[in-house]
Amino acid sequence: MTELEPAGEQPVLDRLVSLLDLEKIEEDIYRGISPPGSSVRVFGGQVAGQALVAAGRTVPSERHVHSLHAYFIRGGDPSVPIVYQVDRIRDGRSFATRRVVAVQHGKAIFALSASFQKIETGLTHMPEMPDVPEPESLPTLPERLRQFGDRLAPFNRPRPIDLRYVNDPPWITRESGGRAGRNQVWMRADGSLPDDELLHVCVLTYASDMTLLDSPLARHGVYWGMDKVLGASLDHALWFHRPFRADEWFLYDTESPTASGSRGLATGKFFARDGTLIATVVQEGLLRVL
Numbered sequence: 001m002t003e004l005e006p007a008g009e010q011p012v013l014d015r016l017v018s019l020l021d022l023e024k025i026e027e028d029i030y031r032g033i034s035p036p037g038s039s040v041r042v043f044g045g046q047v048a049g050q051a052l053v054a055a056g057r058t059v060p061s062e063r064h065v066h067s068l069h070a071y072f073i074r075g076g077d078p079s080v081p082i083v084y085q086v087d088r089i090r091d092g093r094s095f096a097t098r099r100v101v102a103v104q105h106g107k108a109i110f111a112l113s114a115s116f117q118k119i120e121t122g123l124t125h126m127p128e129m130p131d132v133p134e135p136e137s138l139p140t141l142p143e144r145l146r147q148f149g150d151r152l153a154p155f156n157r158p159r160p161i162d163l164r165y166v167n168d169p170p171w172i173t174r175e176s177g178g179r180a181g182r183n184q185v186w187m188r189a190d191g192s193l194p195d196d197e198l199l200h201v202c203v204l205t206y207a208s209d210m211t212l213l214d215s216p217l218a219r220h221g222v223y224w225g226m227d228k229v230l231g232a233s234l235d236h237a238l239w240f241h242r243p244f245r246a247d248e249w250f251l252y253d254t255e256s257p258t259a260s261g262s263r264g265l266a267t268g269k270f271f272a273r274d275g276t277l278i279a280t281v282v283q284e285g286l287l288r289v290l
Helices: 010-020 044-056 141-155 170-176 197-207 214-219
Strands: 023-026 029-032 063-072 082-091 095-104 107-118 161-165 182-189 229-240 250-260 263-272 277-289
Touching: 010 044, 010 197, 029 044, 044 063, 044 082, 044 095, 044 107, 044 197, 044 229, 063 197, 141 161, 161 197, 170 214, 182 197, 182 214, 197 229, 214 250, 214 263, 214 277, 250 277
Parallel strands: none
Antiparallel strands: 023 029, 029 082, 063 107, 063 229, 082 095, 095 107, 161 182, 182 250, 229 277, 250 263, 263 277
8 A cells, every 4th residue: 555646747657667667688687676765675566567577578579468477485675676587488379478587686586477479369258347436536545644644654655656545445444443355446557658568567567566455454454554464465466358558547446355374365357447357466465463
C-alpha cells in the first residue's frame, strides 16, 4: 500500500520508465537500479518488471508475453544494482520461453520464467467485470490517508501508479471492525507512456504487486504499519489475456481464498475500463502476525 501524488505526475512515471530501461552489459545480461530513497528492500513489482524487460529484449517483437511465473528468493538491496541473467530456454515456431535470474552480491534474489507467443485466433470467453463506480468519482489515495495523519506517514511518498480504492481500504475497515476479503482498486500509470507494448505489460507487472496482499490482511482486520505484521511476496504468477494500455484506467479486483502456515494466498483479475479482462494474477505472501 502506498500514497500517490495527484493524477498526472508525469515526472514520477518517467522515473519508472527509466528504471525499466535496463542497461545491456553483454549478450543476455542486463543491469537495473532502484530509485533513490528506496526503503530497506527492493519493491517486488520493480524486480519483476525489470526481469520481464530483460526477458522480452531477447525475444522477437512478433512474440508477445502471455504468462510469467516468479519466486522472490531474497530481499533485494536497493543500494546496489541488480544483474539480470537471461537463459533462452526454447524458441519454437509459436512460443518462446525465457528464464531470468536476478543477482545481487553474488546470490540469486529473484527468478522468473516467461512465455511468449505469436498472435493467434481461437476460442474466446471471459467473466463479466464487477459493477463498480467510475474512478473519477472516487477519492484519491492521499485523501483516503489524510484522516490518519502520521500513523501512515511512511506511505506518504510519490508513486508512478494512480490508485483509487472502490471499497474502504483495509486500514479503514480495520478501525471499524470490518472483515472484507475482497479488495477493488482502479489503477493507471500516472501520466502518459510511449507506444511500447512490452513497457505497458511491465508497468502492469509492477502495479500487480501493489494492494494484492491487502485481501488476506483485510480478512483478519490487520494492516501494515498499524499492527505487528511481517510480510513479503513469496511467489507471483501473471497471465496476460488481451492487449491493453497501462496509462488508461484498469480495475484490479482481488480476493483471498485461504491463509495458513503464516502464508496468505491472493488472486486478482485486471479489467480494462470497457469490461475486457486483460490479465489474471495469483500471489502467495509471507504474513506473520507477531
